[in-house]
Each structure stands twice: as structure tokens, then as C-alpha cells.
Amino acid sequence: MPPTDAKPSAPPPAITVDRLVVDRGGRSVLRDLSTTVPAGSVTGLLGPSGSGKTTLIRSIVGTQKVKSGRVTVLGDPAGSKPLRNRVAYVTQDASIYPDLSVRSNVAYFAALYGRRRADAMAAIERVGMGEFAGRLAANLSGGQKTRTSLACALVCEPEVLVLDEPTVGLDPVIRDELWSQFRALASAGKTLVVSSHVMDEADRCDRLLLLREGLFIADDTPGDLRAATGTENLEAAFLHLIRELEETR
Amino acid sequence: MSLRITLITAGRILRQLLNDRRTVVMILAVPALIISLISAIMDAAPAVFDQVGLILLAAFPFMLMFMITSITLLRERTGGTLERLMTTPTAKMDLVGGYALAFGVCASLQTAIAATVAYLWLDLDTVGSAWTVGLIAIVTSLFGMALGLFVSAFASTEFQAIQFMPVLIVPQLFLCGLIWPREQMAGWLQGVSDALPLTYAVKALQEVQVSSDLTAAMWGDLGIVAGAVVVATVLGAATLRRRTG
Structure with missing residues (x-):
């Protein structure tokens, strides 16, 4: 069900991560993470590759085995049945069927979510893939695959949209258009979590989570982060935080 | 579901x-082409072709379903x-049901074409009906699908998935009575053969070959194959994990 426009005074967070610990291959990947993600916002999850971004994202959509702690999404445990129509996930590598056309891929996910074919076509138009709708996914460029994969998620009109590095390798113009769409979705009350390792995207988020070696080293708005570190840009702010942390060790 | x-x-x-x-x-x-080839090879012994050609009608969809299921699920x-x-x-x-249905349609079409060629042009002869042969072939093909589903969990590349053919499929084909009568095998091999589901598909087919009635023995053997389908499907479905490490 889409949320109504009337906002309660203190809306419950869309996502709550509570003391999350994940081990992979005998190594701690996420070490006791806690945070909340407010509804109707774009939260940027930033950090170098290997910092645990994808693991955290998979924990939020409920495909990651966790060791301890809990993740709650829209009031239900992450990955539980009631969430499968309300939360959509765009993986880092486009998870679409290469031997199906763009149209058939999106129409398949539309059908799974109980949506119509017309909704699939609308989602394809939204990501600017209209002219390629009949093309086999195998013959698309990397950026086109990513956009098709995004359309497969948008088609369910999710309340929570979780995207793992959705803008890697995209044309700057398309990247800009996508970020405008993310902003528009958040304005409409949807909650977005977007991971990225590109710092210039951080400024387009309402809140930033900086992950390093499985720990949050920042959980703040871009403005407050700059102010707290006395830096002009976010890249510098993060460097400042990392150095500070290493000195205290 | x-x-x-x-x-x-x-x-x-x-x-x-x-x-x-x-x-x-x-x-x-x-x-259909391979069965035609076998028929040409055995031109001098139509009674032998009646045995081998009949078994191949079930063995092909069995192998096909194993291959396409293991590879598409691996993908x-x-x-x-x-x-x-x-x-x-x-x-x-x-997901499992979707695969069974989609590939079951493929297996049915494949069997229909091969059986039409075998019965009409190659003079395959069975006392029982071709419809019963078709039914046995489809149940057997579902067993191939379930094995493919299971195996896809243990292969990390398509190359590995194909290597499971000689491990899981070929021994069943060799021991089911296709290339050598079971009664003439060493005792321990007969024991192994008794433990392999494909053997019962062949026994069911051999019942159809000699009897126009749907015998209890035929249903019993087909039931064993159907049971193997259920067991392998449950094992295969257990390898589909919502949460992974």
C-alpha cells in the first residue's frame, strides 16, 4: 500500500539496523552495526570496496545470513514475506535474464509483483530504455543492463528501494537523471538506500553512512559532516575522519 | 506456493x-535422429531394436531435462x-514448479516426436500402448529435472555441471538394462542396479512391451520412479536458499 501524504509528527524509521554482526568465511565483515534510516529519504552508503556495503545491503533485503543482531524494515523482519511486495533490490551486477528482451524481463518481474504489462512499459520508459525495449538483454551495454535491472525493481512501486552501486559506468547525463528520479521517489515518501564509492554522489543524499572495515565511521547529513570536520568537500571530510580514527588507535 | x-x-x-x-x-x-540411427544399426535384429529403441524413448528426455535444468538453474x-x-x-x-512445468512441456514434445518417428517409421513394436510409454517417459524426465536441480547447487561453472553427467546419469544408463540385460550382470552390479531409479523406468517400459494391460507391476515400478522424483525434488529445493553466507 502506498503511504499517504499526511505525515505523522514522528514517523517510525523505515529501516532499523540493531547490533548487526555478519561473518563470512570465518572473518567478521560487519561488526556490530546499528543505525536507523528515516522514511522518505535518500541514504547514501559509502565506503571503499570490501568495506561491507554489499553485505549490509543484502542484510537489509534479507538474503544475507547474519550471525547476530536484527534488521527491521517497515516494521517487519528483513526479508520476511510481507516485505516481498514492498521492498525492491537492485544488485550490483544487473540481475536480469540475458536471453530475454528488455520488455520480457521487466514484464516478468511486473507479473511476479502482480502488476500489469502497461506498468512494465511505464517502468522501461522511466529508465529511458523505451527505444531498446525489444532488444535482448545480452546485447545491451553495461549501463543499459543496469537501467533494465532498475526498471525490474521500479515496476513494483516499492516503498523501500535498495540499490547497490546503481550508477557505476553510467553516462553522466543518465547518472544525473537517475539521481533526479531517486530524489523524486524520496519526495513521494519512498525510502532509498544507495551504495556508492563515488564521493561526488554523496552530496545528493539526505544522509550518509560511511562504512570502513565493517564499522560505521560516520552517520550524519552531508552538511553536518562538513561542519564537524571543518572541510569543504566530503572527500576531505571522510579522509579527516579516517585519519582521526587511526590516530586514536 | x-x-x-x-x-x-x-x-x-x-x-x-x-x-x-x-x-x-x-x-x-x-x-528422433539418434533413434533412427540405432534402428538402422540394428536393421538385422528388429526384436533388439524393440528393446533398445523403447528404452531410449525414456532415456533421452531424462538426459535432456538433467542437462537443461542443471545449466539454467546454475545460471x-x-x-x-x-x-x-x-x-x-x-x-x-x-520456482521448482515453474521449471518442472516448462521443461516438462519440452520433454513431452521431444517424446511425442521421437515416439511418432519410432512407432510409425521405424516399426517399433510394443504390445501395450504408446500413451503409456509416453507417460513413463515424462515421469522419468521429471526425475532428470530433479537431479539437475540438485546438482546445480554443487557446480560453480557450466563446465562442472556437465561433468556431473558421467557421475550421475551414465551409470544409470549402463546399469538400467539399456546396453546389457540386467539378469546377465554380476550379482553385485544387479544390486547397484536395483538401487537406481532409472532401472524402474526401464522395468515399467518392459511391462508395456509385453502386456496390453496396465499391470500392477508397471504401476509399482512407475510409482518408484515417481517417489524418486519427489525425493530428488525435495533435496533439490533444499539447496535453494533464501539467505546465503
Whole structure:
């Protein structure tokens, strides 16, 4: 069900991560993470590759085995049945069927979510893939695959949209258009979590989570982060935080 | 589990297959061609062809389903689409049911073509009806599908998936009575043969060969194959994990 426009005074967070610990291959990947993600916002999850971004994202959509702690999404445990129509996930590598056309891929996910074919076509138009709708996914460029994969998620009109590095390798113009769409979705009350390792995207988020070696080293708005570190840009702010942390060790 | 999602999934899998024309042609034509070849080889001994050709009618869809299921499911696992589906309303059994339905259609068409060629042009002769042979072939093909589903969890590349053929499929083909009568095998080999589900598919076919009635022995043997389908499907479905490490 889409949320109504009337906002309660203190809306419950869309996502709550509570003391999350994940081990992979005998190594701690996420070490006791806690945070909340407010509804109707774009939260940027930033950090170098290997910092645990994808693991955290998979924990939020409920495909990651966790060791301890809990993740709650829209009031239900992450990955539980009631969430499968309300939360959509765009993986880092486009998870679409290469031997199906763009149209058939999106129409398949539309059908799974109980949506119509017309909704699939609308989602394809939204990501600017209209002219390629009949093309086999195998013959698309990397950026086109990513956009098709995004359309497969948008088609369910999710309340929570979780995207793992959705803008890697995209044309700057398309990247800009996508970020405008993310902003528009958040304005409409949807909650977005977007991971990225590109710092210039951080400024387009309402809140930033900086992950390093499985720990949050920042959980703040871009403005407050700059102010707290006395830096002009976010890249510098993060460097400042990392150095500070290493000195205290 | 939802019938609607199972049908949607089967439709998607068939559409994928239809986009691969070469595979479609091979699935439909190759078994009929090989059975024709066997018939030509055994031209001097039509009674032997009645035995071997009949068994091949079930052995081909069995092998086919194993191959296409193990590879397409491996692709779902490695391509990330399986993980994605697990975040949608798709239940595990919807996915398994979708595969069974889609590939069951392929196996049925393949069997229909091969059986038509064998009965009409190659003078394959059975006392029982061709419909019963078809039924046995389809149940056997579902066993191939379930084995393929299971195996896809243990292969990380398509190359590895194909290597499971000589491990799981070939021994069943050799010991089921296709290349040598079971009664003439060493005792311990007969014991191994008794433990392999494909053996019972062959026994059911041999019942159809000699009897126009649907005998209790035939149903019993087919029931064993159906039981093996259920066991292998449950094992295979257990390898589809919503949460992974």
C-alpha cells in the first residue's frame, strides 16, 4: 500500500539496523552495526570496496545470513514475506535474464509483483530504455543492463528501494537523471538506500553512512559532516575522519 | 506456493528457451535422429531394436531435462537472478514448479516426436500402448529435472555441471538394462542396479512391451520412479536458499 501524504509528527524509521554482526568465511565483515534510516529519504552508503556495503545491503533485503543482531524494515523482519511486495533490490551486477528482451524481463518481474504489462512499459520508459525495449538483454551495454535491472525493481512501486552501486559506468547525463528520479521517489515518501564509492554522489543524499572495515565511521547529513570536520568537500571530510580514527588507535 | 507465480515462472523459462532457436531444434530433432540411427544399426535384429529403441524413448528426455535444468538453474544462481527472485513474492516451490512445468512441456514434445518417428517409421513394436510409454517417459524426465536441480547447487561453472553427467546419469544408463540385460550382470552390479531409479523406468517400459494391460507391476515400478522424483525434488529445493553466507 502506498503511504499517504499526511505525515505523522514522528514517523517510525523505515529501516532499523540493531547490533548487526555478519561473518563470512570465518572473518567478521560487519561488526556490530546499528543505525536507523528515516522514511522518505535518500541514504547514501559509502565506503571503499570490501568495506561491507554489499553485505549490509543484502542484510537489509534479507538474503544475507547474519550471525547476530536484527534488521527491521517497515516494521517487519528483513526479508520476511510481507516485505516481498514492498521492498525492491537492485544488485550490483544487473540481475536480469540475458536471453530475454528488455520488455520480457521487466514484464516478468511486473507479473511476479502482480502488476500489469502497461506498468512494465511505464517502468522501461522511466529508465529511458523505451527505444531498446525489444532488444535482448545480452546485447545491451553495461549501463543499459543496469537501467533494465532498475526498471525490474521500479515496476513494483516499492516503498523501500535498495540499490547497490546503481550508477557505476553510467553516462553522466543518465547518472544525473537517475539521481533526479531517486530524489523524486524520496519526495513521494519512498525510502532509498544507495551504495556508492563515488564521493561526488554523496552530496545528493539526505544522509550518509560511511562504512570502513565493517564499522560505521560516520552517520550524519552531508552538511553536518562538513561542519564537524571543518572541510569543504566530503572527500576531505571522510579522509579527516579516517585519519582521526587511526590516530586514536 | 502460488499457481499464478508458478505459471508466470514457467512462461518466462519457455520464453528464454524460445529465444534460443538452435537449442529448440536440437531438443526436438536430435532424439528422433539418434533413434533412427540405432534402428538402422540394428536393421538385422528388429526384436533388439524393440528393446533398445523403447528404452531410449525414456532415456533421452531424462538426459535432456538433467542437462537443461542443471545449466539454467546454475545460471540463475551465478547470474544473481536467483537471489533477486528470493526478494520477490516467488516461493521456492514456485520456482521448482515453474521449471518442472516448462521443461516438462519440452520433454513431452521431444517424446511425442521421437515416439511418432519410432512407432510409425521405424516399426517399433510394443504390445501395450504408446500413451503409456509416453507417460513413463515424462515421469522419468521429471526425475532428470530433479537431479539437475540438485546438482546445480554443487557446480560453480557450466563446465562442472556437465561433468556431473558421467557421475550421475551414465551409470544409470549402463546399469538400467539399456546396453546389457540386467539378469546377465554380476550379482553385485544387479544390486547397484536395483538401487537406481532409472532401472524402474526401464522395468515399467518392459511391462508395456509385453502386456496390453496396465499391470500392477508397471504401476509399482512407475510409482518408484515417481517417489524418486519427489525425493530428488525435495533435496533439490533444499539447496535453494533464501539467505546465503
